[in-house]
Structures are given as structure tokens and as C-alpha cells.
Amino acid sequence: MNIFEKMMSLDRRWVFLSLLIVCVAGYASKSETPILINDEVKSIYNFIDELPAGEIVFVAIDYDPNALAELHPMTYAVMEHCFRKDLKVIFTALSQNGPGMADLAIRDITDSLKFDRTYNGVEYKGKEIVNGVDYTFLGYKPYFAFIILGMGQDFRLQFPTDYYGTPLDSLPMMQGVLNYDDVACVIDISAGNITDAWITYGQGKYGFKLALGLTGVMAADFYPYLNSGQIFGIMGGMLGAAQYEKLADNPGLAIDGMRVQVPAHIFIIFFILMGNVGFIVSRRAKARGGN
Amino acid sequence: MRRQIPFALVFIFGTFMVFQYFVPHETSEWIYEYLLDWIAIIGIFALALGIWSFYKVSVDKIKDKNEDWPYSVISLSGLFVMIFFGFTARTGESWGFYFPALLILTAGLGMFTMAYTETSSSKSKTSAMIGLGLIVVFVIISIMDNSWNFYFYTQEGLKNIAFISFFEHIMIPIQATMFSLLAFFISSAAYRAFRARNLLSSILLIAALIVMLRFNPYLGPVSGLMADGADWLINVPNLAAKRAIIIGIGLGIVATSLKVLLGIERSYMGKG
Amino acid sequence: MRIKYSFLLALFLLLIPFSALIFGQDGAAASGETESADSLALTLPAPVTNLKAINTPNDHGHSFTVTWDISADDGGGLKNVLFYRVMRSDNPDSSFKQRGENKLPRGASTYQDNGSKRKESDDFSADFTDFYYRIDAITIDSNVFSSSGIYGPVQSKGEWYNTGRTPVLVAVIIFLILTMIFVALAKKGADLYIRPLAGIEAVDDAIGRATEMGKPILYILGLGGADQIATIASFTILSRVAKQVAEYQTKLIVPCYDPIVMTVAQDIVKSSFMDAGRVDDYKEESVYFVTQSQFAYVAAVNGTMLRELPATNMYMGKFYAESLILAETGALAGSIQISGTDEIAQIPFFVVACDYTLIGEELYAASAYLGKEPILLGSLKGQDMAKAAIIVLMIIGVVTANIGGETLENFRELFKVIN
Numbered sequence: 015m016n017i018f019e020k021m022m023s024l025d026r027r028w029v030f031l032s033l034l035i036v037c038v039a040g041y042a043s044k045s046e047t048p049i050l051i052n053d054e055v056k057s058i059y060n061f062i063d064e065l066p067a068g069e070i071v072f073v074a075i076d077y078d079p080n081a082l083a084e085l086h087p088m089t090y091a092v093m094e095h096c097f098r099k100d101l102k103v104i105f106t107a108l109s110q111n112g113p114g115m116a117d118l119a120i121r122d123i124t125d126s127l128k129f130d131r132t133y134n135g136v137e138y139k140g141k142e143i144v145n146g147v148d149y150t151f152l153g154y155k156p157y158f159a160f161i162i163l164g165m166g167q168d169f170r171l172q173f174p175t176d177y178y179g180t181p182l183d184s185l186p187m188m189q190g191v192l193n194y195d196d197v198a199c200v201i202d203i204s205a206g207n208i209t210d211a212w213i214t215y216g217q218g219k220y221g222f223k224l225a226l227g228l229t230g231v232m233a234a235d236f237y238p239y240l241n242s243g244q245i246f247g248i249m250g251g252m253l254g255a256a257q258y259e260k261l262a263d264n265p266g267l268a269i270d271g272m273r274v275q276v277p278a279h280i281f282i283i284f285f286i287l288m289g290n291v292g293f294i295v296s297r298r299a300k301a302r303g304g305n
Numbered sequence: 306m307r308r309q310i311p312f313a314l315v316f317i318f319g320t321f322m323v324f325q326y327f328v329p330h331e332t333s334e335w336i337y338e339y340l341l342d343w344i345a346i347i348g349i350f351a352l353a354l355g356i357w358s359f360y361k362v363s364v365d366k367i368k369d370k371n372e373d374w375p376y377s378v379i380s381l382s383g384l385f386v387m388i389f390f391g392f393t394a395r396t397g398e399s400w401g402f403y404f405p406a407l408l409i410l411t412a413g414l415g416m417f418t419m420a421y422t423e424t425s426s427s428k429s430k431t432s433a434m435i436g437l438g439l440i441v442v443f444v445i446i447s448i449m450d451n452s453w454n455f456y457f458y459t460q461e462g463l464k465n466i467a468f469i470s471f472f473e474h475i476m477i478p479i480q481a482t483m484f485s486l487l488a489f490f491i492s493s494a495a496y497r498a499f500r501a502r503n504l505l506s507s508i509l510l511i512a513a514l515i516v517m518l519r520f521n522p523y524l525g526p527v528s529g530l531m532a533d534g535a536d537w538l539i540n541v542p543n544l545a546a547k548r549a550i551i552i553g554i555g556l557g558i559v560a561t562s563l564k565v566l567l568g569i570e571r572s573y574m575g576k577g
Numbered sequence: 578m579r580i581k582y583s584f585l586l587a588l589f590l591l592l593i594p595f596s597a598l599i600f601g602q603d604g605a606a607a608s609g610e611t612e613s614a615d616s617l618a619l620t621l622p623a624p625v626t627n628l629k630a631i632n633t634p635n636d637h638g639h640s641f642t643v644t645w646d647i648s649a650d651d652g653g654g655l656k657n658v659l660f661y662r663v664m665r666s667d668n669p670d671s672s673f674k675q676r677g678e679n680k681l682p683r684g685a686s687t688y689q690d691n692g693s694k695r696k697e698s699d700d701f702s703a704d705f706t707d708f709y710y711r712i713d714a715i716t717i718d719s720n721v722f723s724s725s726g727i728y729g730p731v732q733s734k735g736e737w738y739n740t741g742r743t744p745v746l747v748a749v750i751i752f753l754i755l756t757m758i759f760v761a762l763a764k765k766g767a768d769l770y771i772r773p774l775a776g777i778e779a780v781d782d783a784i785g786r787a788t789e790m791g792k793p794i795l796y797i798l799g800l801g802g803a804d805q806i807a808t809i810a811s812f813t814i815l816s817r818v819a820k821q822v823a824e825y826q827t828k829l830i831v832p833c834y835d836p837i838v839m840t841v842a843q844d845i846v847k848s849s850f851m852d853a854g855r856v857d858d859y860k861e862e863s864v865y866f867v868t869q870s871q872f873a874y875v876a877a878v879n880g881t882m883l884r885e886l887p888a889t890n891m892y893m894g895k896f897y898a899e900s901l902i903l904a905e906t907g908a909l910a911g912s913i914q915i916s917g918t919d920e921i922a923q924i925p926f927f928v929v930a931c932d933y934t935l936i937g938e939e940l941y942a943a944s945a946y947l948g949k950e951p952i953l954l955g956s957l958k959g960q961d962m963a964k965a966a967i968i969v970l971m972i973i974g975v976v977t978a979n980i981g982g983e984t985l986e987n988f989r990e991l992f993k994v995i996n
Contacts, residue, residue, distance in 0.1 A: 026493035026909070033492050048522040052532070079477040080484040080872065114473075168679075192679065231898075234516075235922065237539050276522065278492075283517055285496045290510065293500050323749075327742055330735040331637045331694060331704075344804070348837055355836030355866030362865040373884055476870075483872035487898065490905040490930075498929040547921055550937045552967065554919045557938030558806045559749070560960040563756060565809060569952055572944055573812035573845065 018299075021292035029285065033278060040277040047272040054240055055257040058201070058225045058247035062092070065198050067100035070191060072200040074212065075119065076158070078111040081205035081229055086119065087255035087268035088227040089203050093123045095262045098138050102187050103149040104169070104197065108158035108208055113177060116151060134263040145178070146185035153177030159211045166220040168193055194222040199246075203227035209236065217244055227254065312568050319566040359384070368422035378415075385414055390468035393453055394461040401452030403467075406443055413439030512538050622650035622658045622714045624723040630690075630710040630731045635995070638704045638735030639692040645725065648714040651683050662713040662722070663688045669709045669727050680715065692733075704734050741995030751966075756959035763955030771957060776915055776933035777946040780814075780891075783913050784821045787888035793828035794818070795887040797878065797903065799894025799918065800871065803837045806941065807919045811893035812845055813944035814917075818891065819849035823858060831864040832881060834874050839866045875899040879906045892916040892931070893940060896923045904930035917943065 062071065073092060077085045096103050107116040124143045131138050143149065152173040155161045164172045169191070175181050182188045194200065200222050202212045209226060217224040223246055226236055230251025239245045249258060252275055255268035318340065325333050363377035371377075389407055416436030423429040447455070456462050499514075501507040519535040521528060564570035625645040633640040643663055651658040660680035664673040676690045692702020702708075709729030715722040763769055787794045796815055801808040815831070822829045829846065833839035843864045850859040867877045882890065883906065890907040892900070893916070900916075900923040907914050908930055916927040917935030927934045935943060942960075945953035974992070977985040 024496075026497075026905075029493040029496055030489045033489055050522050050528055080480050082481065083485075111477075231922075234539050234543075237536065238544055241540060278488075279517065279521070280523075282492045282495055283514065285492070286499045286510070286514070289496050290499070290501050293502075327739055327746055328737055329635055329637050329739045330737050331639075332735075334637050334694075351836035351840050353836075355833075355839055358836075358839060358861075358866045359868075362862050365862055376880070479876070480870075480872045483876055483902065484898065486902050490901050494901060494905060494926070494929045550921055550924075553938040553964070554921075556960060556964055556967070557919070557941035559752060560756070560956060560963075561806050561810060561941045563753060564953070564956050567756075569760065569956055570813060570944060572816040572948070573809050573841070574848065 016296075018292040018295040021288055022296055024289075032285075033281060036277050036281045037274050040274040043273065045273065047269070047276050049253075049256050049260045049269065049272060051257050051261060052254075054248045055254050056247075056261060058092075058249065059095070059258060059261040061199060061223070061225070061246065062095055062099065062101070065099065065101055068102065070102045070104060070187070070197045071096050072104045072106075072194070072197040074200065074202040074204070074208075075105060075107045075112050075116040076109045076202060076204035076206070076208040077115060077229075078109055078205065079115070082115065083271075084229050084251050084255070085203050085205060085227060086115070087252065087266055087271070088249050088258065089115075089119045090123060090266055091255055091258040091262055091264060091268065092201055092203075092227070093119060094126065094264055095258075097123065097127055097143055097148060098133060101198075102147075104191075105149065105151040106161075106165075106173075107151075107154045108161055109204070109206065110154070110156075113154045117177075120149065120151060146176075146180065147187055150182070150185055150188055151177040152182075158208050159215050162211050162216045163219065166193055166216070194220045197222065199223035199225060201225045201227060203249075205229045205232070213239055213244055225249075308571075308574060311574060312571070316566060316568065319562070323566070356384075364418055364421060367418065381418070382411055382415075385411060387468070387471065390465050390471065391462040392457055393455055394465040395453040397452055399452050401450045402446050403450070403453045406446045406450065409439050409446065410443045413437075413443060512542075620655060620657065620716075621721065621723045622655060622716060623648045624725045625661070625712045625714055626725070628710065628712055628725045628728045630708075630728050632731065632733045633689060633691075635736055635739040635741050637694060638733050639694045639702045641690045641708070641710070641731060641733055643688045643690055643710055643712070645686055645712050647684065647686050648723075651714065657716045658683050658714045659717055660715040660719075661685055662715055663690060664711040664713060664724075665690065666709050666711075667707060669729060673709075673711055680719075702733065705732050707732060744992050744994055752959070752963050755962050756956050759958040759962070760952050760955035763951035763958070766951070769951075769954045769958050771942075771946070771954060774935065774939055774943070774946055776917065776935045776939065777943055779913075779915055779933045780818065780947065781821070783889040783891075783915060784818065784825060784827065786913060788825040788827045790888045792888035793830050793885055794822060795878075795882065795885070795890045795907075795912070796829060796831045797890070797892045797894070798831065798833060798838055798842060799892065799896050800834050800874075800899070801838075801895030802835050803841050805895055807893075807895045808838060810941045810943065811917075812841060814891075814893050814940075814947065815842060816845045816849050817944070817947040819846040820853050823850040823853035823855045826855070826858060829863050830881065830885065830887065832867045832874075832878050833865065834867065834869060836866050836869075839864060871897070871899060875902050878903060882906050882910045882912070886910050887912050890914045892918070892927065893935075893943075894918065896920055896927075901926040901930060907931075 065071070071092075073089070073096075075089055093103065105116050105120070107113045127141060127143055129140045131140075145151070152169065153176060155172055161172045169188075170182050173182065176185065190196070194216070200212070200216065202209055202224065204212075204227070209228065209232070212224060212226075216222065224244065225247035226239075226245055227249040228236060228251070230253070233248060233250030233254070236245070236248060240248055249255060252268050252271045255266075256272050259266050259269050321336065321340075325337050360381065363381050365371075366377040367374045386407065389410065393403070395401070395403060413436045416432045416439060420429045420433035420436060423432060462468060495513075499506075499510045501510050515531055516535045516538060518524060518531050519528070521531070524531060561570065565573070625648050627646040628643070629645070630641045630643045632638075633642045648654075648658045650656060660682065662680050663676040665676050666673040677688070681688060690702075693700040695701060707730035709727050710731070711727050712725045713722040714725075759769070784794065796818060798808060798811050798815070803809075819829060831842055831846065833842060843861060846864055847856070847859050847861075850856050867874050879902065882903075887907075887910070890903075890912045892903060892914070896903075896918045897920065900918070900920075904914060904916065904927055914931035915933045915935075916931040917940035918924060918927060919937050919940055921937070924934065924936055928936075942957055945957045970992070974989060977989060
């Protein structure tokens with residue numbers, strides 16, 4: 015058995031092991047991965063960046079812990095950008111374990127914004143992010159399609175109080191904020207079929223501006239909506255989050271994760287190519303042997 | 306007769322569901338909602354059957370001293386401990402005898418399981434007696450101890466710190482681990498699948514490479530070209546093929562539904 | 578005569594600049610007024626005209642569709658209309674109340690007034706009861722508004738047929754007739770050819786292989802509920818597999834994700850064993866419930882695969898993210914794998930990791946293939962004919978859409994489904 019034949023019949027456990035080694039090595043090396051920016055991520059960043067202070071952005075955190083690695087960095091990047099721009103944010107979490115995710119993100123970002131920093135050359139003074147003034151977390155309700163439909167009438171129909179039990183009308187930032195008409199855009203960060211509901215029942219019916227943050231596997235399925243203009247941006251997987259972090263000059267978990275993801279991808283492509291080389295060479299050899 | 310009645314039921318309710326789609330009237334809505342309620346009710350009874358089936362399969366494994374019987378013990382204790390956590394919560398700051406009570410309850414249930422799985426009747430009797438004793442002790446503790454309580458009708462149990470901790474620190478990491486297995490499986494599957502065996506698979510290979518290289522930062526100027534190519538692949542040939550499959554599936558669903566309604570397709574009831 | 582027309586035309590052309598001057602002055606007068614906002618706000622706007630309310634068609638009742646022509650001062654004229662308010666009463670003379678929680682923005686000219694159908698609700702709107710409508714055009718001060726005339730009486734009622742869904746009904750009837758024709762043909766003994774499916778033909782071999790090896794067959798019904806067509810199709814395949822398994826006395830393992838599916842599957846397997854005359858060999862424990870948590874289920878099934886090392890794994894039904902994890906583990910365990918799903922995103926994963934895959938509707942057709950009963954083959958043929966008809970219609974649709982024109986547009990409208 016020559017090397018090419020061996021390559022053809024390589025046990026998959028060797029692939030697993032090599033992938034693990036590449037991942038660990040990538041994580042251990044402190045090299046910086048260059049990040050290219052896609053238009054569909056840039057359009058989300060630009061939209062938020064150009065909003066005047068005081069506008070409201072609606073962020074739907076619709077994922078469970080199993081998608082945490084891919085989607086949490088996205089939530090962090092978008093939230094931090096919004097708060098830095100003095101925008102106000104309304105959160106919902108329409109997947110079962112979503113409230114825990116949202117709660118965690120809010121706590122972390124509130125802590126991180128207390129410090130002075132400079133982003134893209136603009137100095138930012140640390141400040142306290144206050145519940146009810148800077149953000150409102152509406153919480154979780156089952157049957158997401160009905161909730162998305164209902165919020166088009168009035169947020170108070172589905173969420174008379176916020177997640178922490180305060181009536182919406184007694185929160186300063188919710189004064190006069192009725193439904194989607196009063197928010198600049200909706201950003202849905204999701205790992206499942208809730209995204210379909212946001213497009214069909216939300217954007218389709220009420221016509222607000224919608225952008226999506228999706229897991230890498232899902233992203234390809236939603237590009238048709240980008241072309242049809244139903245959504246104005248897509249962040250796909252950890253790469254999408256990394257691009258947003260790069261645009262916002264706020265390196266975080268996603269850019270850090272690129273050190274692992276990019277070598278892993280290259281490794282897989284390399285393996286596919288090697289497998290093909292082995293395949294073609296051994297086929298040629300066989301054909302020659304037959305002659 | 307045993308099969309006629311189910312077929313009649315399928316026909317009546319199935320035909321109603323077809324009519325319901327075309328009849329917006331309140332009466333049809335009312336019947337529809339009533340039937341949906343029944344689905345929920347049947348589902349809950351079936352869940353009880355399901356849990357019973359799970360319990361029985363696990364206990365049988367322990368009884369037969371199947372090679373992997375310790376796993377069944379872990380499954381069963383997981384089942385009972387989480388149910389206990391979900392229906393109880395502490396009333397004040399201290400836990401009191403909460404965890405000892407839980408241990409005693411689990412031991413008691415374990416003794417009952419042993420009594421059931423034991424082959425010799427004297428040992429079985431002893432285990433049952435010990436189990437009964439432990440359950441009595443558990444009941445006494447739960448009556449005497451005021452630092453925790455049972456909540457069957459309210460959601461206190463879901464806020465029980467023990468319930469949340471088990472969920473967050475055991476369930477979530479295990480689930481995330483299972484999900485991340487995908488990374489390894491996808492890589493090995495891609496390695497084996499993308500071979501240029503013939504013309505079609507070569508096209509697939511090239512398409513796959515273009516989509517995979519789409520966002521690669523090390524490609525420089527080529528990456529824009531790759532991105533355009535990948536977008537075209539996703540939006541034109543890929544979408545066309547997907548739509549074709551979706552239309553086929555839609556028709557297949559209608560055909561299968563009709564076959565079930567008309568009694569042409571009966572094998573789902575075990576009749577060949 | 579020609580001179581006379583020319584003269585008139587010249588006069589008309591001359592007047593144009595003057596008319597512009599006149600309108601311009603009007604505009605100036607209007608903008609002059611806007612400067613004193615108070616006087617403007619208190620001026621009553623023109624009321625809406627042409628108010629109509631009808632029972633909303635194709636619904637369950639309790640709803641009216643109200644339409645009107647916007648006020649002359651909405652967007653034009655005094656431009657002082659900011660909102661509209663839809664008012665309703667069961668008495669033409671008094672007690673008009675606002676419908677909906679909010680006022681409508683200016684420019685609105687239609688409103689669907691949906692009342693609740695539940696008697697106990699505050700918003701209950703009774704059918705077959707007279708109601709009267711009025712629209713208020715409101716200025717910036719909500720106390721300054723002008724009301725339209727009153728429209729009524731009008732009654733709401735529920736309909737017994739949704740006309741918007743007629744195309745669906747026609748399609749279903751055509752489909753039904755096609756199926757009936759081909760079933761009748763098949764019964765008469767017509768030779769109906771169906772393309773062979775490798776995945777189906779492999780089922781027999783796979784069961785034979787398991788018997789030879791003395792290893793079990795693992796059958797997964799997917800994550801769908803018993804109401805999903807994919808699961809029903811999977812049930813029919815399970816029944817055939819179980820029958821053969823019973824004849825060969827091979828071990829069958831069916832771990833279930835849904836308790837209802839488990840109950841049905843138990844019954845199917847039992848009946849199949851009965852049909853094969855081996856009811857004593859049936860063990861209820863072979864079809865069991867695991868859990869309704871996706872990845873916990875995967876972990877349990879993977880564990881079973883690696884411990885029992887089944888000769889054959891069959892995945893038929895609805896699958897999601899777990900498809901590849903299951904199929905790759907099965908491949909690691911060295912099992913022959915046959916899969917079938919209508920969940921498009923998972924088909925590539927199965928194709929890669931399994932030996933045979935039924936793509937989309939092939940899963941539904943599988944029972945006809947396995948049974949080779951004329952009646953089932955006939956229905957499959959009917960389905961193919963319907964597919965051919967749809968392909969023809971799609972081509973016509975694409976061509977007409979590209980040609981354009983009103984007649985063709987109307988033709989396409991025939992196929993439109995309104996919910």
C-alpha cells in the first residue's frame with residue numbers, strides 16, 4: 015500500500031485527531047488573523063453607526079446555550095456598539111432558554127461599558143447602563159409566531175411588564191414607544207426556526223427594517239431574503255461576529271475565535287484536496303496496471 | 306372491527322380537517338380548536354406511557370444484569386432527582402434536611418427497584434421492607450422540616466437553585482458537547498464526500514471549494530471573486546434545486562394525506 | 578375652422594402662466610396662514626367622505642372592513658389632519674366609541690375592525706347585530722376634529738366558504754380524480770412502471786445481512802410528531818421492516834423521541850409480528866421512549882449504536898441538526914445505513930454519511946415500492962401526473978410573466994391563493 019492508497023482509506027479518527035491538534039495549536043498561537051469585511055455585515059454596522067443618539071434598536075436574542083459559542087459574540091458586539099452610540103435597546107428572548115442568554119449578555123456588557131475606551135479613534139467615556147433608561151428586556155413568552163405578530167400592534171399586548179416585572183409604562187425609555195413603528199430596526203440573532211417567523215410574520219406583515227445574525231450552517235439558507243430586500247444584512251456564524259467586531263474596533267470572542275476557525279477551515283480544504291490527489295493518483299495507477 | 310373503527314375515525318377527522326381549511330366559519334373554528342385540545346390531552350397521557358416505557362426498559366436492564374446496567378441506574382436517578390427538584394423549593398435561607406431527605410427518597414426508590422429486580426424472594430422481601438421504611442422516614446422528614454416545601458401547582462420548583470444548577474452546569478455543557486461533535490463529523494464527512502469521482506462529483510467539489518473559500522482572508526484579491534461566485538452558486542443553482550425538492554415534497558404530502566384519508570395507505574396501522 | 582381652433586389653442590397656452598400665478602398666490606396664502614399655527618390648529622378640518630363599512634369577507638365573523646376617502650385637509654388643503662379615529666356604536670345617535678387602541682396615522686383610508694369572538698371579552702363584537710360607523714379626522718389637538726356622516730346599519734357574519742382558496746380546492750379535486758383514475762387502472766391490471774429506487778431495494782438486503790450476522794436492526798423514526806407526513810411515511814416503512822424482521826427472527830430496536838410516536842410504533846410492530854404469525858417473539862421493550870431533549874436523545878441513540886453494533890441503521894422521518902451525528906456514529910460502528918427525510922437542509926448530510934438515501938418525496942413513495950400493491954402504485958402514478966401538470970403550468974407561468982399584458986395577468990390571477 016503506497017502513501018496515496020493509505021490516504022484514501024484513512025481512518026476518520028485520524029481526521030478528528032488532526033482537526034483537534036489544529037484547533038488547539040491555532041488557539042495556542044497568538045497570531046492575528048486578518049478579517050475581510052462582507053457587505054452584508056457592513057450594512058448592519060453602517061445602519062447602526064449612522065443612527066442618531068436616542069433612537070431605539072430592537073434586538074431579539076432567540077438562541078439556546080448550544081449555539082452560545084457562535085452567537086453570543088454577535089450579541090455582545092451589536093449591544094456594545096448600540097450603547098456606545100447612545101442608542102436605546104429593547105431585548106426579547108423567544109426561545110426557551112433564551113432569557114438566560116440575554117440576561118448574561120446584559121450583565122456582561124453593562125460591566126464592560128463602565129470603562130473609558132477609544133473605538134475607531136473616537137473617545138468614549140465610561141458610563142452606567144441603566145435598566146429602563148438605556149435598555150428594556152421584555153423577556154420570554156411561548157409561541158413565538160403569535161408574539162411577533164402581537165408586538166406589531168403594541169409591545170404591551172404580549173409584555174405588559176418587562177422581564178423583571180416592572181410595567182412597561184413606568185419605564186422612562188418606553189414612554190410613547192408603541193410597536194415596531196417606533197424602533198429603527200430589528201436585529202434577530204437566532205439559531206432556529208424563529209428567524210422564519212421574524213421574516214414572515216414580522217417583516218412581511220409590518221415592514222420594519224430587519225437584519226439577521228445566524229449560525230454558520232443556517233446563513234446560506236437566508237441569502238435569498240437579502241437579495242429580495244426583505245432583510246438588510248446578515249451576520250453568519252462566528253465570522254460574521256468577527257467582522258462586526260472588526261468594524262466596531264472592538265475585538266472580542268469572535269476575532270479571538272478566528273485563530274481557531276480559519277486554520278480549521280484551511281485544514282479541511284487541505285484534507286479534501288489531499289484526498290482527491292490520492293484518489294486520482296491511485297485511479298491512474300490502477301488504469302495503468304490494467305493495461 | 307379492530308381496524309374498521311380506527312379507519313372510520315381517520316376518515317371522519319381527516320375529512321373534517323380538509324373542510325376546515327375551506328370553511329372560515331366560527332363553528333368550524335370551534336371544532337378545530339376542540340380537536341387541538343384533544344391532541345394536547347392525548348399527548349400528556351402518551352408522555353406518561355413514555356416515561357413508564359423508559360422506566361421499564363431501564364429496570365429490565367438492571368434486572369437482567371445487562372452489560373451496561375450501571376448506565377440505567379444513572380438514568381433512573383437522573384429522572385427522579387430532577388422531578389423532585391422541579392416540584393420542591395426551599396422556603397427560607399437554609400436548606401434544612403432537604404438533601405438528606407432527597408438521599409433517603411432515592412435510596413428508598415432504589416430499594417423498591419431492587420426488590421423488583423431481585424430473583425430470590427427472601428432478598429426481594431427484605432429490600433421492599435427497607436424501601437418502605439426509607440419512604441416513611443422521608444415522609445416524616447418532609448412533614449417536620451419547614452425549611453423546604455412541595456409546590457405542585459406553582460412555578461417555585463423551576464426557580465429552585467438546585468434545579469437551575471443541575472440544568473446549567475450539567476445539562477447545558479453536555480448538550481453543547483454533543484452539538485460540537487458536529488465540527489468533527491462535518492470535517493470527516495467532507496473529507497470522504499468531496500471526491501472527483503466523475504464529472505458531477507467534480508462539479509460538486511469545485512462548487513464546495515468556492516463556497517468554502519468564500520471568506521478566506523488569505524486569498525487577497527481573489528476573495529472578492531470567490532464571494533461573487535459563492536453568492537451565485539447559493540442563489541441560483543442551489544436555490545433552484547431546493548425549490549424543486551420542496552415542490553415534490555409538497556405534492557408528496559398531499560398524495561400521502563389523500564392515501565391515508567381514503568384508506569389506500571393502511572400500513573401505518575400495522576396492516577401490510 | 579382651423580383658424581378658430583388655432584386661436585383657442587393660443588389663448589389656452591397664454592392662460593397657462595396666469596393659472597400658475599393664480600395657484601401660486603393660493604399657495605402663498607396658505608403658507609401665510611401656517612405662520613399663525615394656533616389659528617390653524619383650531620380650524621376644523623374637512624371631514625372624510627364616502628365612508629363605507631362592510632362585513633369582512635372570508636372570515637369567521639365579528640369583523641368589519643371600513644373604508645373612506647381621506648379628508649381634503651390630509652396632505653393637502655389646510656394639512657391639519659394628523660390622525661383618524663374609527664368610531665362605532667350600536668345606536669346611530671349616541672355612545673360612539675373608538676375602535677382599536679390607537680388612532681390611525683394620516684393617509685389611512687381603510688381599517689379592519691376585528692372584534693373578539695369570545696363573549697366574555699370586553700372587545701366582544703356580536704354577529705347579526707346592527708352597528709353604525711363614523712370617522713373622526715383629528716388635528717394636533719385631539720379635541721379639535723370633524724366627524725364624518727354616520728354609516729349604517731351594518732352587520733357582521735361568518736362565511737361558510739373561503740372564496741380566496743378556490744384554486745386550492747380545484748387543485749385538490751383534480752388531484753383526487755387523477756389518483757382515483759390510476760388506482761382504478763391499476764386494479765384492472767394495467768402495467769404501471771415505476772423507476773427503481775436503490776434505497777428501497779437495499780432494505781431487503783439489509784435485513785438479510787442483519788439476520789446472517791446475528792446483529793440487530795436499529796430503526797429511528799426521527800424527531801417529528803405523529804402528525805407529520807414524514808413520520809407517517811416512516812410508520813409504513815417500519816411496518817414492512819417489522820414484518821420481515823419477524824419472519825427472519827432478527828432483533829429490532831426502535832428508540833423513540835416522541836411518546837405518541839412510541840405508542841403508535843409499538844402497535845405497528847406488534848401488528849406486523851402478528852401478521853407474520855410470530856406474536857410470541859414480539860417484545861414491547863424493543864420499541865421504547867428515550868427523551869424529548871434533542872441532544873440527549875442523540876447521546877442515547879449513539880450509545881446504543883456503539884454498544885449493540887447493529888448490522889443496519891435506518892433513519893426515516895424528520896431530522897434536524899442531529900442527522901450527521903447519528904449517521905457518522907453509525908458509519909463508525911460499521912453499520913449499513915439507509916436514510917430518508919423531507920428536511921431539505923439535512924439531505925446532504927445523510928447523502929454523505931449513509932449508503933442509501935431517500936430524497937424528499939421518495940420517502941413518501943417508499944411504502945408503494947415495498948408493498949408493490951396495485952392500489953398504492955396507482956396512487957403514485959396519479960401523483961406523477963399531477964407533477965407533470967404542475968410543471969406545465971409553471972412553464973406557462975414563467976412565459977406569461979415575461980411576456981406581460983393584461984389578459985395574461987388575469988390568467989395568472991386565477992392561480993392566486995388569498996388567505
